[in-house]
Amino acid sequence: MSIFTACAVTGVPAVESTGTQASKPTVTAFGKLPDGRAVSLYTLAVPGGWQATIIDYGATLTSFCVPGRKPNEKPIDVVLGFDTLDGYVAENPYFGATCGRVSNRIAGGGFELNGKKYTLAKNNGDNHLHGGDSGFDKKLWKATPLLLDQGPALQLELVSPAGDEGYPGQLTATVTYTLTPAGELRLEMTATSDAPTIVNIVHHSYWNLAGHASGTIRDHELSVDADSYLPVDGGGIPTGDCAPVEKTPFDFRPERIPSVLLGNAIDALPPSPDGKNAGGVDHNFLVRGWQPQADLRRVATLRHPPSGRTLEVLANQPGIQIYTGNYLDGTLHGKGGAVYAKQGGICLETQKYPDSIHHPEWPTTQLNPGEVYRHRMVHRFTK
Numbered sequence: 001m002s003i004f005t006a007c008a009v010t011g012v013p014a015v016e017s018t019g020t021q022a023s024k025p026t027v028t029a030f031g032k033l034p035d036g037r038a039v040s041l042y043t044l045a046v047p048g049g050w051q052a053t054i055i056d057y058g059a060t061l062t063s064f065c066v067p068g069r070k071p072n073e074k075p076i077d078v079v080l081g082f083d084t085l086d087g088y089v090a091e092n093p094y095f096g097a098t099c100g101r102v103s104n105r106i107a108g109g110g111f112e113l114n115g116k117k118y119t120l121a122k123n124n125g126d127n128h129l130h131g132g133d134s135g136f137d138k139k140l141w142k143a144t145p146l147l148l149d150q151g152p153a154l155q156l157e158l159v160s161p162a163g164d165e166g167y168p169g170q171l172t173a174t175v176t177y178t179l180t181p182a183g184e185l186r187l188e189m190t191a192t193s194d195a196p197t198i199v200n201i202v203h204h205s206y207w208n209l210a211g212h213a214s215g216t217i218r219d220h221e222l223s224v225d226a227d228s229y230l231p232v233d234g235g236g237i238p239t240g241d242c243a244p245v246e247k248t249p250f251d252f253r254p255e256r257i258p259s260v261l262l263g264n265a266i267d268a269l270p271p272s273p274d275g276k277n278a279g280g281v282d283h284n285f286l287v288r289g290w291q292p293q294a295d296l297r298r299v300a301t302l303r304h305p306p307s308g309r310t311l312e313v314l315a316n317q318p319g320i321q322i323y324t325g326n327y328l329d330g331t332l333h334g335k336g337g338a339v340y341a342k343q344g345g346i347c348l349e350t351q352k353y354p355d356s357i358h359h360p361e362w363p364t365t366q367l368n369p370g371e372v373y374r375h376r377m378v379h380r381f382t383k
Helices: 085-089 262-267
Strands: 026-032 038-045 051-055 060-066 097-099 110-113 116-119 142-148 151-160 171-179 185-193 202-204 221-224 226-229 282-287 297-304 309-315 319-323 346-351 373-382
Touching: 026 085, 026 142, 038 142, 038 151, 038 171, 051 171, 202 346, 221 262, 221 319, 297 319, 297 346, 309 346, 346 373
Parallel strands: none
Antiparallel strands: 026 038, 038 051, 051 060, 097 202, 110 116, 142 151, 151 171, 171 185, 185 373, 221 297, 226 282, 282 319, 297 309, 309 373, 319 346
16 A cells, blocks of 8 residues: 555656655656757655655756645645646746746846956846846756655756856756655755856745645744844845844744734735835845854744644755745646735745845855855755
8 A cells, every 4th residue: 555645736646655665756757848858857755745846947846745634634735836847937936946046136137256247137127036037947957866865865967057147157056855754855055166156046935834725825924033134125136234123024033922924024014006016025034143154053934823834944044035925916827727826925045145246245155166055955844
């Protein structure tokens, strides 16, 4: 008898096992890109019903299944996404993607490094966003299924040539997803370069602990281990100030009792009358107690009180961008035909601070030959 069940969404295959040990990820076809290259879907599963699926296009997490709390309760898929490749190839808000070389925003679509100026795509108003017109989320990565001591894993590699999207240096990037028997989803993102460049790779899943098709995340509670955040201008670019969260709608400190309800925080940041600002949270928070060469530390905790599910995020990065899905508008139809409305999911993006290249006093995004960029994060769930 199988100890795994298919997650209750279209397009997520069941994984069969008759033992108590995890096995190497399985692979199935997931369509072809317009140029004919094949895209594959990899399924990571462990005894107990935890399951993740990843495609090699964009090194993208397409589903994460949390097992039910009761013996006959179906597992729930808690990330937004699409059933087919077409949804990911079309313009979409980076569902589950790996974003780079430099995620988040770079002011003015350019930067200077070692006295030389580099011009990037302005794909977010006057600014550069998530690596440009064809960032890491739109690349086909080389995938290698693995079975590690920690559980089934998928290693993905991408070689980004010098000049790719305007960035200097040939960059070799890897992303490794690992699913542990405890249901932890671990990510390790690394990069090396043959010339000085800048790097800030981010995982961009939209989480909804009630289930990807359940509606908004307004009834979720959020804690963020941060005492300050980065105010932004009208284009989402940090102003350079670091402001305290106390007595602001950005106060998600874990010691607050009761925890902050996301609906209340969203309502405190209303849309602008001209419609240019969708309201809600889309800001970077400065992780409390972070130090260079830091190991994993807790940065955020998301809770869904009605179901009892909790997601704790740990990382070794100095910041975390909290984005409450403010620009989702109901026009995207996801897995199983689900309509993804405004605030249908929340992104918990650990990273260096946005636009760091223009702020030498902040943790640097510069990567030099002989150095290794290393971004580690853990998604720790309770049912």
